[in-house]
Amino acid sequence: MLKILFQRLLAAILLLLPSTLALAETDLSFNGSTIERLKETRVLRVGYGSAQPFSFKTSSGEVVGYSIDLCRAMARKMQAMLDLPELSVELVQRTPANRIQLLNDGGIDIECNASTNVADRRKAVFFTPPHFIAQTKVVSLARNNINRIDDLRGKSVAVVLGTVNVSQILQLSRERKLGLVSVPVNEVREAFELVKSGRVSAFAMDDVLIRNLIAQTGNPDDYVVSSEAISEPQPYGFMTRINDPQFAELAATALRSIYRSPQMQEMYDRWFMQPFEGSPQGLNLPISDELKASFATQ
Known part of the structure; x- marks a missing residue:
């Protein structure tokens, strides 16, 4: 009887062992430097959502959007700044409910969508300089x-x-x-x-x-x-892990360079002044003076 119980206990431990090791590997992978992992893997893990025109999947399955264009351009800047021969972008679907958890457990390195930069969130993540302002x-x-x-x-x-x-x-x-x-x-x-x-x-x-x-x-x-707004104008930013200020600064520096470039207006107009899949008339939403000033002064 004892022998049977021992065999069952051993089998249970063996079943649990792979998942335990996997959890340990995940924890170990993201207690260190994101930049070092970029150098090692040459892959930037980018979280995307379903918020047009910021990030979304087309009918053909391609992930596109204003935020995606920005983060692809940011990845190219990072590649040059880190002197890497290549840096590919791996797109990972996330939801509003799991995005911070995915950052913390290493599922993504940066969330590229439409997350509002508010004080409570800044306790859990870093935000890049704003790419949009909304109410x-x-x-x-x-x-x-x-x-x-x-x-x-x-x-x-x-x-x-x-x-x-x-x-x-x-x-x-x-x-x-x-x-x-x-x-x-x-x-x-x-x-x-x-x-x-x-x-x-x-x-x-x-x-x-x-x-x-x-x-x-x-x-x-x-x-x-509604004619009334529930909130004051609030900035959108891309979120990065709170325990990695070096990577947060790398992302911010890369984006500031993009925001101040002629490319920025073209990127904005592509998604807010022109038609795209799902919005045949386009949004016809010119860049606001507030956002334009933010890009120029960051």
């Missing part, structure tokens, strides 16, 4: 007659897990005694579909992302974006 607003069906924040009283509002909009809606409801019902989902498009189908009254999200979602419907008059 949080709410979108609803026009027939719901939601034009101002107070029109949301007692209504259901979709929010995307892992975004700043979750806490913004909770704080707004508390401060204005609105009695909002938050409906959390995993992705931006999923939340917008809830609005389209009438399953929630509104969706709180960054204005530029809302604008793109409405443009894709082909029926923009069916929707209303």
